[in-house]
Amino acid sequence: MRRLSQILPAFWIAAACSNGPPAADPREPPWVARVNGEAITQQEYELFLHQQDMEESLALAADSEDSRKLKRDLLERMIDTRLLVQEARRHFFTVEAKEIDREVERVLGQYPPEQVEELLRKQRLDRDGFRRQTEQLLLIRRLLEQEVIDRQAVSREEVEKYYQTRLQEFVRPEEVRVRQIVTRTEAEATALRQKILNGASFEDLARQYSLGPEGKRGGDLGFFSRGRMPPTIEQAAFEMWGGRVSAVVASPYGFHLFQLVERRPARTLSLDEARTEIQRRLLEERAKEAETLYLRTLRERSNIERDLNLLDRIH
Template sequence: MVACRAEMKVFRVFNRLLFFSILLAMLLSGCREEGPGRSPVLLRVDGREVTLARFNRSFERTLPGEEQLSPEQRRTLRRSYLGQVVDRELALAEADRLNVVVTPSEVEQALEETTSDYTPQEFERLLREQDLSRDDWRRRLAEGMRIEKVIALAAYSGVRVSESEVAAYYKKHRDQFKRPQQVRARQLVVAERETGERLLGRLRQGEDFADLARRYSLSPDGEQGGDLGWFARGQMPPEFDAVVFKLAVGRISDLVKSPYGYHLFLVEERRPAKKLKLEEAAPEIRKELQREAEQRAYQAWLVNLRKRAEIEVNLDLLNETDGD
């Protein structure tokens, strides 16, 4: 999906904010470390403590910003979130027991990857809005990486998908592997018709489509030369389908208007409709079966951790503060 420059800026910032909030929700620790006795302990898991203040700060970040919740809805969400916190603390306690660590270089590499889509100014602004320092963020990132490591080591290490399982899935779900006709296309999007007509003239004179898309397209895929990848009918807006599925390979479309601007398309390849053979469908099947097996293994691992862990929850304290 594409949009004008202003819409794309909002879209990108929204996704960054979404990623930021998800990671913050996953990594519970408070905005600042608390001094002794400043807040009562709500939860203990194998010696790890979570204070009420830390829990409340983290919980508030998970709530929709503009939606008004009833007291009962808020209470239900709080109980659900408490379960997530327990699971997180169980994982960290197990990481402690197994001496799972992340190195400073691993943390720095992950920090670079998670902030690569931000300008320094954007990232600093987001930190300020969340009342976080870079050290806070780095500590939470390291904690999340420890959780990922211990899950991979203790829960996923024995998960394997056999060839017979792949074959059995294919046999049972043959209809899922009827692939429709697909095209691989590029697009170039501009805000004004005049600009589009001018660029269309340059393309017809032999200039490279990908190069012009990188330089002028308002769509995020412009960074990849306008490459939309492979898609079938119905996966893109109807204005796209009406053009690209009729366009000959190697031909450039006329200017196409949509709610997002003015588009030019280039179809690079076509795939006819076909039924995938087992060997063609196997990578997709194996990936799905691996995901399902890992999810089952993770849940079984958590159940086992809960059985042997010492978990204390001050429900009276939680009930007293439900209206806060």
């Protein structure tokens, strides 16, 4: 059986980390770092710098220690990304084209079609470039999920200890669940209120007439506590009794009718109620620590070179 050092490329078992580049190849594009022999070019760095909206900050701090620190911190982030992509490929992770397409559609679909091209232009990307970046992010996500996140666990005892030592975090203020109908005119709201008092369904009328986006849900605003809504809306919501309909309430958004669905008094969540949230918090903390350690290990076994002289000249 061959030894590990005979199977793996040499750069995976190297531990050297140099701050100065070797003699430059005149045919090679200028690079600010090389990660296991793979260049992060000056052009890639400047594009990433632009995409992070840091150009203005660097201009304000030009030729200062703050500027150098910002640029070096950004370079280290790029090095981390390159290390993770390389490790994903070493594990033979791949992302299917249809998965990339779905993610591209999910991200770009959050914006009106007429804004998408402008957003890409501001990022100095075309759709192919955005797709390549998306593929890298999905590769990294798959790597971290399998090698880091999915390996974390939280015990029942840890959940209980977290709950007992942070009980105050699970105190919930009084909350109300309210439906609303929003109209353009006071006359419309008054007419709808009379229909409800005569027995019409608040939910049905909200679906038919409300201007608010929650209208399609029967006007359901869900639960909220004090301080979460505009004062006029909050006052009407918390002064109502169950099932009753408010008077017409005017606001900058139009004219409102409210119906109280449910009221929750202030209380402390039980351990069972808080368990899922506590597990999520603990797993996030643990995964963050594990990701930091994972990256540190990748760095220790990798060959990373930096051209800090070139980096300092970038403005």
